[in-house]
Amino acid sequence: MGISQYIKEIGRGKDGARPLTREQATDLFGQVLDGSVTDLEIGGFCLAMRIKGETATEMAGFLDATAVRLNAVPPTDRPLVVLPSYNGARKLPVLTPLLGLLLAREGLPVLIHGTATESSRISVPNVLEALGRPAATAIKPIANGELVFAATELLCPGLKRLLDVRRVVGLRNPAHSLVKLMAPTTGASLVVSSYTHPEYAISMAATFELMQSNALLLRGTEGEVVADPRRTPQMTGFVRGQATLLQEAQAGSLASVPDLPKEIDADSTARYIRAVLAGSLPVPTPIARQVAHIVHLSQQIAAHEAQAA
Numbered sequence: 001m002g003i004s005q006y007i008k009e010i011g012r013g014k015d016g017a018r019p020l021t022r023e024q025a026t027d028l029f030g031q032v033l034d035g036s037v038t039d040l041e042i043g044g045f046c047l048a049m050r051i052k053g054e055t056a057t058e059m060a061g062f063l064d065a066t067a068v069r070l071n072a073v074p075p076t077d078r079p080l081v082v083l084p085s086y087n088g089a090r091k092l093p094v095l096t097p098l099l100g101l102l103l104a105r106e107g108l109p110v111l112i113h114g115t116a117t118e119s120s121r122i123s124v125p126n127v128l129e130a131l132g133r134p135a136a137t138a139i140k141p142i143a144n145g146e147l148v149f150a151a152t153e154l155l156c157p158g159l160k161r162l163l164d165v166r167r168v169v170g171l172r173n174p175a176h177s178l179v180k181l182m183a184p185t186t187g188a189s190l191v192v193s194s195y196t197h198p199e200y201a202i203s204m205a206a207t208f209e210l211m212q213s214n215a216l217l218l219r220g221t222e223g224e225v226v227a228d229p230r231r232t233p234q235m236t237g238f239v240r241g242q243a244t245l246l247q248e249a250q251a252g253s254l255a256s257v258p259d260l261p262k263e264i265d266a267d268s269t270a271r272y273i274r275a276v277l278a279g280s281l282p283v284p285t286p287i288a289r290q291v292a293h294i295v296h297l298s299q300q301i302a303a304h305e306a307q308a309a
Contacts, residue, residue, distance in 0.1 A: 003028050003041050011048035025061025029174075033069050033158030046165055046173035054174050056206035062178050063211060070156050074141045075187025076109040079214065079301045081294060082191045084180045085114035086163075087223025088121035093261050093269040095287065097127045098276060099192075099226040100147045102283065102291045108298055109142040113184060115152040115160055122264055124224075125149060130270035155184050180225075181207055183214075188305050190297055194220025205236065205243060212241035214301045216294055219249075229258050229284035237297050239304060246293045250286070258284040 006028045009018045020028065031037050032045060054062070073080060081103050085096045100110045116123045125135055128149050136150045153160035162175040181204060183189040193208075193215055195201045201217065208215045215238040221228045227235075235247035259281060261268040275281040283291075 003031055003037050003045060007041065007044045007048055010052050011044060014051055014053075017048070017052040019055045020058050020061065022057050022061040022064065025058040026064045027061075028065075029062040030065035030069070032162060033065060033156065035158060035161065042162070042165060043169060046162075046169060046171065049174050050171050054177065054203065056203060056210045059174070059177065059181065059203070059207045060210050062174055063182055063207075066156060066159060066178060066182055069158060070182075070184050071139045071154065073111055073139055073150075073185040073187075075185065076142055077144050078108055079188040079190050079298045079305070080142060080183075080185045081108050081110045081298065082183055082185070082189050083110065083112045083225050084182075084191075084193065085112050085124040085224060086176065086179055087220070088116065088123040088126075089264040089269070090121055090222045091264070092222060092229075093264045093272060094122055094124055094127060094224055095221070095226045095229060095269070095273070095284075096124050096224050097131065097133075097147075097269075098273045098283075099287060099290065101273065101277060102287070103294060104145050104147040105277070106291065106295050107145050108295070109144055110147040111142060111184070112147065112149045113152060113155055113179070114149075115163060122266055122269070125151070126266040127269045127273070130266040131273065150184075152179065177204070180204070181211075181213070181215075188301055189214060190294065190301055191215040192225045192294065193217050194223065194225040196220060196223055205238075208238045209241045209243065213238055214240065214297070216246075216290075216297060218247075218290070227284075227286035227290040229260060229286055232286040232289055235290065235293055237293065239297065239300050246297075247289060258282070260284075 104110050136148050180193045218235045219233040232250040234249040237244045237246045261272045
């Protein structure tokens with residue numbers, strides 16, 4: 001079949017490109033995920049979309065195509081909290097595992113999914129391994145109070161292949177945004193998502209609204225979905241696509257800075273996380289607030305699900 005007809009539409013440059021309909025985007029992305037198109041076509045698609053940018057309608061179509069190809073997590077008793085992790089540590093320790101473990105301690109089922117997109121960074125699986133929590137080898141039900149890490153290729157091999165294109169061409173593509181928006185479960189969920197540039201906050205919010213998603217959106221820490229432990233970011237909640245500002249961004253100078261580990265390697269980060277969980281070090285205030293907002297949103301989602309049942 002091929003996707004050349006779609007590349008003609010999206011590949012006319014930033015000003016001349018035409019957006020795809022949701023149905024066209026679903027067909028295009030499905031062929032890419034299935035590996036039924038050539039490497040040249042995939043490269044053309046990635047470069048064209050990088051120049052043009054994705055509309056919310058196109059991203060919805062990409063998500064539709066992904067949803068039917070996912071090895072999805074079965075429904076959970078409470079809404080599944082989904083933490084995408086695709087960046088890792090650069091200058092600060094990667095504390096996404098701490099966020100996940102704090103949420104699990106609140107009795108929530110938690111899924112962290114991801115893959116290393118830059119070999120120079122310390123990734124979440126590295127830290128979880130140091131904590132004695134290896135990655136899942138199969139997709140299984142997740143219990144309340146359980147945290148599971150699933151590699152992207154376990155959820156969708158085609159999505160992993162598309163993410164890896166970045167290592168060849170050196171540029172992000174729609175898959176890098178999609179993995180922060182998708183809900184890889186057939187049951188109720190709450191996707192915790194982050195952005196690094198303000199324009200993505202707008203486009204991601206528009207996609208959550210269009211998809212009627214349940215989500216928490218915030219400016220991430222070096223691309224990770226955990227709140228910056230030094231300064232509380234703005235946080236916006238979505239329940240069935242309806243947005244609510246939950247947390248204003250912290251302004252002014254910092255009164256204090258949390259006692260973070262000086263090294264960002266996996267073992268140092270794991271020791272810090274153990275100390276926080278044991279209570280010998282405090283939970284950084286921004287992360288504590290993030291946990292509270294997620295717990296509250298989870299309760300709202302569960303109430304909506306009960307009403308709809």
